[in-house]
Amino acid sequence: MGLVFRWLVRIASGLILLILAAIGLVYFLAGQSLPDYDQTLEVKGVTAPVEIVRDTANVPHILAENDPDVFFGLGYAHAQDRLWQMTMMRRTAQGRLSEVFGARTVPIDKLLRRLDLYGLAYHSVEVQDDYTKAALRAYASGVNARLAEINEEALGRGAPEMFLFNAPVSPWQPGDSLAVIKLMALQLSGHLQDEVIRARTSLMLNNPERLMDILPDVPGPGIAALPEYAALFPRLPQYATGSSMPDTPLSPFPQRGLAGASNAWTAAPSRSASGGTLLANDPHLGFTAPGVWYLARLELAKGGVIGATIPGVPAVMTGRSDRLGWGLTSSYLDDQDVHIEQLNPDNPEEYLTPNGYKTFRTRPSIIEIKDGAPITLTLRWTENGPVLPGSHYSLGTITPPGHVASLSWTALSAQDTSMTASMALMNSDTVPQAIDVAEQFIAPSQNLSVVDRDTIGLKLIGAMPRRDVHNQSRGRIPTPGWLEANRWQGRLPYADNPEFVEPAGGVLGNTNNKIIDRPFPEHVSYEWGDTQRIHRWERLMQSREVHTRDSFIEAQLDTVSFTARSLLPLIGADLWFTGASSPEGTPERQRQIALSLLAEWNGEMNEHLPEPLIYAAWLRALQIRLIADELGPLASEYKHIEPLFIERVYRDIDGASVWCDVRQSAPVETCTEMAQLALDDALIWISERYGTALESLRWGDAHQATHDHPVLGEVPVLRYFVNIRQSTSGGDNTLLRGRTSGEGPDPFENVHGAGYRGVYDFADPDSSVFITATGQSGHFLSRYYDDQAQLWRRGEYIPMSLDIDLARAAAVGVTTLIPR
Template sequence: MRLLFRWLMRIAAGLVVLVVAVIALVYFLASQSLPDYDQTVKVDGLAAPVEIVRDNANVPHIFGESDPDVFFGLGYAHAQDRLWQMTVLRRTVQGRLSEIFGQRTVTVDKLLRRLDLYRLALQSVEVQDDYTKAALRAYADGVNARLAEINDEALGRGAPEMFLFNIPVAPWQPGDSLAIIKLMGLQLSGHLEEEVLRARTSLMLDDPARLSDILPDVPGSGIAALPEYAALFPGAQRFASAAPMPDDPLSPFPRRGLAGASNAWTAAPSRSASGGTLLANDPHLGFTAPAIWYLARLELANGGVIGASIPGVPAIMAGRSDRLGWGLTSSYLDDQDLYIEKLNPENPEEYLTPDGYKKFDSRPSIIDIKDAPPITLTLRWTENGPVLPGTFYGLETITPPGHVVSLSWTVLSPRDTSMSASMALMISDDVQGAIQAAERFIAPSQNLSLADRSTIAMKTIGAMPKRDARHHSQGRMPSQGWLPENRWQGRMPYSSNPEFVSPAGGLLGNTNNKIIDRPFPEHVSFVWGDTQRVHRWEKLMQDREVHTRDSFIEAQLDTISFTARSLLPLIGADLWFTGESAPEGTPERQRQIALALLAEWNGEMNEYMPEPLIYAAWLRALQKRLIADDLGPLAEEFKHVEPLFIERVYRDIDGASAWCDVKQSAPVETCTDMARLALNDALVWISERHGTALESLRWGDAHQATHDHQVLGEVPLLRYFMNIRQSTSGGDNTLQRGRSSGEDPDPFLNVHGAGYRGVYDFADPDSSVFITSTGQSGHFLSRYYDDQAQLWRRGEYIPMSLDTDLARAAAVGVTQLVPR
């Protein structure tokens, strides 16, 4: 027995030693790719020395003798910190993820190949201006210099993920940067899915009038400056279920409600306490670890610029110089149209055009798949654009037999000069110069907020398709592609894009809300990203005669829900304080407690409070009950509460209260009945997920920000090192926006929000501040992987200064790049 015990101890000790050795080996191999920020590196492709000074937040301040040399330094810095992220972004847009991840990403690759974004990006290189071409080449040289250093010095393949996915990394080229911009356009797109959903919903509803309830037009004339239908073809499948889109973290295709968003607002000197202009901006994208944004400062020939860049792209996309600040918000301009293309019954390789049948422009494309045979796709294009598969957002459910669907989209331009526009914007001296520079911007369309030292402005940038006034669906649903009146007729003049300069009220802003009301075809859009946050912004701006940097920060971090304040009195009107006190532990008692809490609540979506969770669960359950019987399986497509729909129903606008009656039941249910039943549903769900002590609930427990690693975030054990999870305030409709997933079993996870925040004060530019949601590094062993995450969660910022001495004084390292 003693001998057995001795051997068991030896085996246990051996296993412990083995585990420690494995951990040590993994740590050693992973740590080899941690960049050394304090060194001198000899590189090829550089004309003169470049200095990269990293301040105490690891923001690189890049100095060189020429602008191309500075962009070389940015490429090198991006590759130091985000090589894996850049590699995955490039492979995504190329449709080559399956070479690494196998069958998991085949569907994503197929869809990207059909859109052909990468080939279009390569074609766009030649139409850039000379300054941009030089910047793109120099940036690529900088990335490749880092790749050469990794290979020469055996620096752990450049990133820990490279050990798990041992793949060759091709040299970077200028077209790769343009491709990433097109990929961002895909992540910001939402009109295509809206067209399909509107078509499917119109088929499902017995009363066509109800379509304007569940998919309402935004009322009003639009807010920017504050003051001193067409039938589908027969044969479409009314009750067909759509195949789900890829729900992989690597998929760039946004789910409905999770396309681009953002906030931006500006104040003129007349509305600023300091007498200088102010600008605040927080672009919203899906959360990842690391974030998509990377902070950087570039010292260019005409002065320094600082702000948020995207790894893979040589530009400051949102930021400031000493003279000009710029911010971006999704404009929701309708830049996508779907077309039903009629096949030739005698030859399915031909489709109908206004001039008769014509052959598809076809070519093969081979997708290599890890551990599986390759597959060959036939890519087909019409005059309108690429032919999409029926599984794409459920197109098969609305496509009649003998037809296919194609897509027109401004991102698909092979002569896309958006990169040149971004570069020109970055070096502009004033608002007017920036507006002129942005004329070359094609896609994705954005609202560009601007502030120089005396002027504020907002301009919608990006190509606005020119549509015929006779267009059958006005771009709201798929239309017949062979009819000339449905086809695009070029681009609207840049002067027709909405523009607001120096408004009399001194304040401009956008929360993805409707900014202008013009008749079709100059309408800009029928679909907008916000109908709620803008009202809270309007109040906060007009509550003060003058603003400061800090008041703009307070607005960015505001968590009061206008939606909760406006909807709760409607849906609970007949439920508040009614009936006798119910016995403890009964459902009636739980409902009374919930209503009592909500009655005293001010609408603040605070992570430590119970009321936001009760409210969010109630509204979600209510919308489910209202639409389930009318829409059947299609109801699952409406994963987020539509406040205008709830308001229309409970105000009975144009008979919208009809949604409250359950068709399949004999009694006639009232809207009060539905509100009560939905609250019961919500409380049952809460008790199962979070317990029955309503007063002890915390919204933040359900509303955790999911900064997850796209590849390793679901791997046991590794997920605890790679993912950054945080309890957060805010919600779907607050200025501090934390868009919920809408997906069971955790529908309130915070998956989409401000990965970057910046506030710029041109009375004292170096007092400006910014922050990202994670950190600068993509290496999970780096102290800079998540060092900004808790600051971001608490609503704190880091200095955004162009003071060179300040950067040097607190530098964590200085890298010298010298020509070999």
């Protein structure tokens, strides 16, 4: 027996040693790819020495004798810190994920091939101006210099992920950078799914007038009635279940409600305590680790530029120089239209046009699949755009037999000069100049908030489609693609893009709200990203005669929900402080405690409070009860609370209170009954998930920010090292926006918000501050992988100075690139 025990001990000890040795080997190999920030390196592609000074936050300050060499340095720095992220974005745009990840990403690759974003980006290189072409070539050379260094020095393949996934890296090309921009346009575009959900919902409702309730228009005049979707396509089945793309973090296709958001506001010298202009910007995207944004400073011939870049793109997308500051917010321009194309019944290779049947433009495309046989696709394009599969956002549910769906989208252009516009913006000196050069911006459409030392302005940039005044749906639901009136007719003049410069009030801002009310077809959009945050922003801006950098920061970090403060009095009007006292532990007592807490709450979505969780769970349960019987399975597509819908129901606008009655039941339920039942539903869900002690609940426990690694974040054990999870304040409708997932066992996880925040004061530009949500490095063994995460969570910032001496004073490393 003792002998057996000794051998078991020896075997166990040996296994432990082998495991430790394996862990040590993996750690060593992974650590080999950590970049050396303090070195002198000979490289090909520069004409003179390039210096990369990394300040205490590991922000590279790139200095060179000419602009192309500066962009070379940026390409090298991006590849040092974010090589895996860059190559994955390129693979995604190319539709080549399945070469690495196998069959699970085939649907994504199929759709990306159909859109041909990479091919369009490749052709767009030639339409850039000479300065931009030189920058793109130099940037690509910088990336490739890092790849050469990795190969020559055996630096662990450049990233730990390269050991786990066989993902060979080809040299970077100028078109790759443009493909990354088009991929961002895809992630920021949501009108396609909005058209589909509107069409599907209209088919489910017995009373078409109720469509205005569940999908309400932003208040304001100028919106005409739409035709019923069923009237456009009579052969369509009235009820149809949908199918969708596989749910994977690798998918670039945004879910409904997560297509992009942002905040930006500016103040003129007359409204600034310092006497200089002010600008605050926090663009919102889906959270990942590493984040989308990468901080950098470029010392160009026109002067220093500092701010947020996107790895793969040689430009500061939002930031400042010593002359100009600029920020971006999603404009929600209606830049996508779905068309239903009629096939020729005698020849399915033809589709109907205003001039008769025409043959599809086709091209074969082969998708290589890891551990599987390759697939050959036939890509089809119509005059309106590419043909999309019926699985994409459930297009098949609204496409009649003998028809296919195609997409018109401004990003599907081989003449896209958005990169040229971004370059020119960095080199602009004044607000008028910045607005002028932005005419070349095509997609994704953005609201450009811009300030110089004296002037503030806001301009919608990006191509606005020209639609016929007789368009059947005004771009709101899919239309017959063979009718001339439904087709795009080019681009509206840039002068028609909304513009606001030097307003009388001295303050400009955008929270993705409706910015203009013009009749169709110059309307900009019928779908807007915000109807709520804008009210809180107005209150904060108008509560002060003059603003400071700190008051702008305070607004960025504000967590008071206008939505909660306006809806709770409506839905709880007949419930507050009513009913007899009930014994401890009974549902009635829990309801009384919850209502008492909410009655004394000011609407602050603070992570340490219980009220935000009770409120959020109540509203979610209420919307589910209101729409479940009318919409059936489609109700699951409405994952987020629509505040205007709840308000219409509880104010009984145009008879909207009818939603409170459950059609399948004999009694006629009232809205008060529905509110009480929903509150009980919410409290049961909370008790099962977080316990029954309502006073001890924390919103932050449910509202965890999920900065997850798109690939390693799903690997057991490793996920605990690569994912960044944080308790956070804010919510769907607060200025400190933390958009919830709306689905799964944790529907209030914070999945979409400000990955970057910047505040610039042009009375003292070097007092400007910024922060990202994670860190500079994409290498999970680097101390810069998540070093900014806790600062971001606490609402803290780091300095944004163009003073190179300050950067050198406590630099974590200086890299000098010299010509080989």
